[in-house]
Amino acid sequence: MKFESIKLHNFMRYKGETEIRFSCNDDKNVTVVLGDNTFGKTTLAQAFRWGLFEELNTTNYTKKKDIVLLNNEVIATMSPESRQTVSVEIVIRDGNTQWKFTRTSYFKRKTAGDRDLAIVQDGESKLTMIIIQDGIPGKVINNNGENTGADEKKYKKGCVQETIENMLPRSLSNYFFFDGERWGDAKTAKSEVKGSINTILGVTGLIEMMKHIKDGQGKTVLKTLRERIKGSGDEYDRLQAEIKALDDSIDEYEHKIKDEEDALETSQRERDKLAKALNDNRQIEEDQKKFAQLEKDISNMEEDRENYYADVVKMFSGSARFFAGEMLPQVDALLAKVDLEGKDIPGVTVDTVDYLINLGKCLCGEDLSEDSEAYKNLMQLRKVIPPEMIGGAAGKFRDLLYDWQYNAQSLVSDIEDKAGDFDSIQDRIYEKIDEKDLLEKKMDRKANIAALRKNYNTWVSLCRNHEQKRNEYVVRLDFAKKTRDSKNQQLDVLSRQNEANESVNRAIAYAEAVYAMAERQLKKKQSGVFEQLNEIISENFDRMFNDGEKYAKLEDDYRIHVYYHSVGGSKDYEEQNLSNGEATAINFVYIVSVLELARRKAAEEAGAGETDSGIINLPLVLDGPFSTLSNENTSLVAKKLPEFAEQVIIFMLDKDWASSGLDEFVLPEYCYRVNKEEKANSSTIERGGLE
Amino acid sequence: MAVKKEPPHVFEYFKTSEVFINGRFKEYVDKMWVQNKVQESMVKRLVDLYAIAAVIGLRAKRRLPDDRVGDDKRTIQMKQLTDTYQTLAPIMKLVLMLDESRGLNEEERIRSAFRIPETKEEHDAGMELFNSYARGGIEYIYEMLVVRPGSPDDEYGDQRINNILALLKDPMECPEIG
Numbered sequence: 001m002k003f004e005s006i007k008l009h010n011f012m013r014y015k016g017e018t019e020i021r022f023s024c025n026d027d028k029n030v031t032v033v034l035g036d037n038t039f040g041k042t043t044l045a046q047a048f049r050w051g052l053f054e055e056l057n058t059t060n061y062t063k064k065k066d067i068v069l070l071n072n073e074v075i076a077t078m079s080p081e082s083r084q085t086v087s088v089e090i091v092i093r094d095g096n097t098q099w100k101f102t103r104t105s106y107f108k109r110k111t112a113g114d115r116d117l118a119i120v121q122d123g124e125s126k127l128t129m130i131i132i133q134d135g136i137p138g139k140v141i142n143n144n145g146e147n148t149g150a151d152e153k154k155y156k157k158g159c160v161q162e163t164i165e166n167m168l169p170r171s172l173s174n175y176f177f178f179d180g181e182r183w184g185d186a187k188t189a190k191s192e193v194k195g196s197i198n199t200i201l202g203v204t205g206l207i208e209m210m211k212h213i214k215d216g217q218g219k220t221v222l223k224t225l226r227e228r229i230k231g232s233g234d235e236y237d238r239l240q241a242e243i244k245a246l247d248d249s250i251d252e253y254e255h256k257i258k259d260e261e262d263a264l265e266t267s268q269r270e271r272d273k274l275a276k277a278l279n280d281n282r283q284i285e286e287d288q289k290k291f292a293q294l295e296k297d298i299s300n301m302e303e304d305r306e307n308y309y310a311d312v313v314k315m316f317s318g319s320a321r322f323f324a325g326e327m328l329p330q331v332d333a334l335l336a337k338v339d340l341e342g343k344d345i346p347g348v349t350v351d352t353v354d355y356l357i358n359l360g361k362c363l364c365g366e367d368l369s370e371d372s373e374a375y376k377n378l379m380q381l382r383k384v385i386p387p388e389m390i391g392g393a394a395g396k397f398r399d400l401l402y403d404w405q406y407n408a409q410s411l412v413s414d415i416e417d418k419a420g421d422f423d424s425i426q427d428r429i430y431e432k433i434d435e436k437d438l439l440e441k442k443m444d445r446k447a448n449i450a451a452l453r454k455n456y457n458t459w460v461s462l463c464r465n466h467e468q469k470r471n472e473y474v475v476r477l478d479f480a481k482k483t484r485d486s487k488n489q490q491l492d493v494l495s496r497q498n499e500a501n502e503s504v505n506r507a508i509a510y511a512e513a514v515y516a517m518a519e520r521q522l523k524k525k526q527s528g529v530f531e532q533l534n535e536i537i538s539e540n541f542d543r544m545f546n547d548g549e550k551y552a553k554l555e556d557d558y559r560i561h562v563y564y565h566s567v568g569g570s571k572d573y574e575e576q577n578l579s580n581g582e583a584t585a586i587n588f589v590y591i592v593s594v595l596e597l598a599r600r601k602a603a604e605e606a607g608a609g610e611t612d613s614g615i616i617n618l619p620l621v622l623d624g625p626f627s628t629l630s631n632e633n634t635s636l637v638a639k640k641l642p643e644f645a646e647q648v649i650i651f652m653l654d655k656d657w658a659s660s661g662l663d664e665f666v667l668p669e670y671c672y673r674v675n676k677e678e679k680a681n682s683s684t685i686e687r688g689g690l691e
Numbered sequence: 692m693a694v695k696k697e698p699p700h701v702f703e704y705f706k707t708s709e710v711f712i713n714g715r716f717k718e719y720v721d722k723m724w725v726q727n728k729v730q731e732s733m734v735k736r737l738v739d740l741y742a743i744a745a746v747i748g749l750r751a752k753r754r755l756p757d758d759r760v761g762d763d764k765r766t767i768q769m770k771q772l773t774d775t776y777q778t779l780a781p782i783m784k785l786v787l788m789l790d791e792s793r794g795l796n797e798e799e800r801i802r803s804a805f806r807i808p809e810t811k812e813e814h815d816a817g818m819e820l821f822n823s824y825a826r827g828g829i830e831y832i833y834e835m836l837v838v839r840p841g842s843p844d845d846e847y848g849d850q851r852i853n854n855i856l857a858l859l860k861d862p863m864e865c866p867e868i869g
Contacts (some may be wrong), residue, residue, distance in 0.1 A: 320742035
């Protein structure tokens with residue numbers, strides 16, 4: 001299935017008629033629309049959404065509710081009474097059959113005043129379809145059911161929209177109409193992925209039915225039926241009261257689970273946004289961390305250096321003994337000149353000499369007057385006899401100096417060792433300072449990554465909290481449901497005793513049987529689908545990356561995780577820091593895998609034998625897919641695109657064209673260029689954009 | 692009746708009064724020592740500088756009179772002196788033994804070193820002799836640690852450490868005995 005053309009009439013930026021024909025060539029299956037930002041590439045993507053689903057996306061520039069469908073120049077020329085139309089015509093081809101879908105809206109002035117340019121839609125949009133078989137067009141079929149003849153019964157209200165959605169399921173539209181800005185989003189949010197898979201399986205209706213019978217909130221079929229049961233007796237009343245209370249609890253838990261899931265999804269979106277910002281700024285964050293570490297290292301080393309200096313000072317502070325010890329030779333020389341050994345004369349002490357001096361006469365009768373020779377001799381003797389003799393004290397002092405000299409002999413070398421330590425750490429400090437200066441020149445210190453990281457951690461923790469709470473309520477809900485079911489069974493037994501309940505009981509049994517059947521059917525369809533999707537993801541990952549080391553897997557959290565194959569029996573290691581390019585490429589793998597799953601399931605349903613061609617049969621319409629990618633990653637994704645889908649339509653910036661390498665898949669006539677004159681409100685499209 | 696003999700009054704060095712460092716010597720000291728800030732000093736305690744200075748003054752034969760201009764001074768507290776007594780007392784002996792300025796002969800110098808002063812005058816004279824060498828030493832150390840410019844022979848990156856090592860390796864002038 002391929003888009004053949006799209007024709008716009010007064011649609012947003014495009015005044016009058018604008019038509020683009022798309023390449024349906026099997027080999028060169030890519031159509032490219034080139035143009036600068038704000039020129040109107042995204043408007044073309046909007047035209048697809050509106051034409052097929054009457055939906056618009058909020059863009060970078062305008063919120064959904066503020067989008068005006070009618071071209072501004074046309075509005076400016078509208079008289080108060082006039083009516084203008086906006087329409088989009090899309091032609092889809094599958095084999096020899098073409099479908100031409102046209103959606104039209106009418107607009108008029110909001111007020112009759114000349115100055116007020118506001119417009120309003122005049123009535124509902126109109127959707128029509130023409131089926132062209134082998135080039136022969138059929139009748140125009142109206143979506144509103146106003147058809148004539150045989151078509152009146154065949155094509156009822158909503159039939160055209162239904163045809164579109166059978167070809168291009170609305171719930172998968174985010175996959176085949178893809179906005180490049182959303183590549184990195186948390187678009188793989190659980191509910192979205194689950195919803196997509198259920199759509200692919202065609203079980204959405206089944207699930208809705210199960211909700212209607214039993215699983216839904218508020219009044220379900222079974223609840224309503226049970227309320228009709230009549231009973232009596234205390235036991236019956238008690239059970240009914242308990243079931244009522246359990247129903248209330250179940251309602252409450254379901255609401256709380258929904259609240260927690262909504263909060264979880266919001267938190268995950270915020271967390272992922274911040275993770276992307278952190279990833280984008282990973283180098284800055286690393287630089288800032290390294291810078292902070294360098295500052296810390298320098299400070300620590302400076303402290304060590306100061307401690308080495310303090311050690312030098314402490315050692316030097318004891319150097320008085322070193323300097324004194326070095327004077328030992330002078331002391332020895334002095335002591336050698338004086339006889340300090342003393343004389344040991346039995347019984348003679350200083351007191352003996354003092355007694356004789358006081359007496360004035362020696363024991364031998366010699367006169368001891370102060371000028372006598374005998375007096376001088378005696379005074380000399382007095383110095384060398386106990387206790388005045390100092391030979392021992394001088395000897396001890398000499399020994400002390402020797403000890404000082406001995407103990408201090410390594411002082412200089414010890415200080416030199418410390419000086420060496422001081423110098424070597426100083427050298428390291430200089431190296432670190434150089435490194436820091438260099439880093440400071442190249443890094444961005446202004447970006448407050450620490451705050452970003454803190455914010456990210458807060459959201460991570462919020463996600464965890466919501467997840468925990470949700471899981472708690474799920475357990476409680478499960479328990480309450482089981483208890484209620486058991487009580488209902490007890491009630492059923494009691495109610496059977498009352499004949500008046502027979503018809504209601506029959507209805508309950510019937511509803512239960514229908515529910516059980518639906519449940520079996522759902523399980524059967526769902527079983528293995530997760531594994532099947534993972535197989536496709538794995539195949540596509542290999543095609544994209546051709547990397548034997550890594551593989552991708554969709555986990556229970558409905559997100560794709562990338563792992564390295566284990567080495568030597570250890571657990572596979574998860575890659576936590578994917579680059580933007582890798583994340584984008586993986587999202588792309590996911591998108592095409594979901595579409596491929598859809599294709600395989602459709603083929604299985606149709607009983608087709610061959611289901612694994614690996615090419616999805618839905619066209620891919622990509623708006624600005626490379627805007628956030630590096631050249632290298634642009635090339636990586638772009639070159640693979642034509643291999644994944646039957647048809648690829650890309651709206652892209654000129655700057656990405658060369659690096660995309662798409663020229664080998666594009667016929668020159670299917671390359672368009674969006675033009676916008678300066679100051680003009682409208683854009684035009686010209687064919688042959690490469691010339 | 693036995694007459695109780697009074698013990699002789701003694702005046703031990705470094706045990707009777709604090710030591711003051713005045714005038715320009717105080718300025719020198721302030722460049723080399725900041726209380727409780729080893730990393731901004733060249734010695735840990737002021738009393739360490741005092742002890743080193745006395746030996747260096749003696750070795751360099753540099754005695755200097757006190758400088759009492761103004762009231763600015765640094766005080767070495769009694770506790771510091773007491774704690775360092777085991778170093779200061781031997782250095783005092785060294786000073787008394789090797790000082791030649793008092794006109795004493797060798798034996799008299801040795802005797803003065805091993806005698807505990809019995810009079811205040813004797814004590815004060817000994818302390819003044821010690822302090823005069825300490826002042827000379829403070830100036831000498833200041834010249835070596837603060838004033839000394841770097842030399843091509845200096846081995847290390849930090850000038851303060853180079854100067855400390857230069858002082859430790861400085862031969863100085865040693866008094867020849869006799």
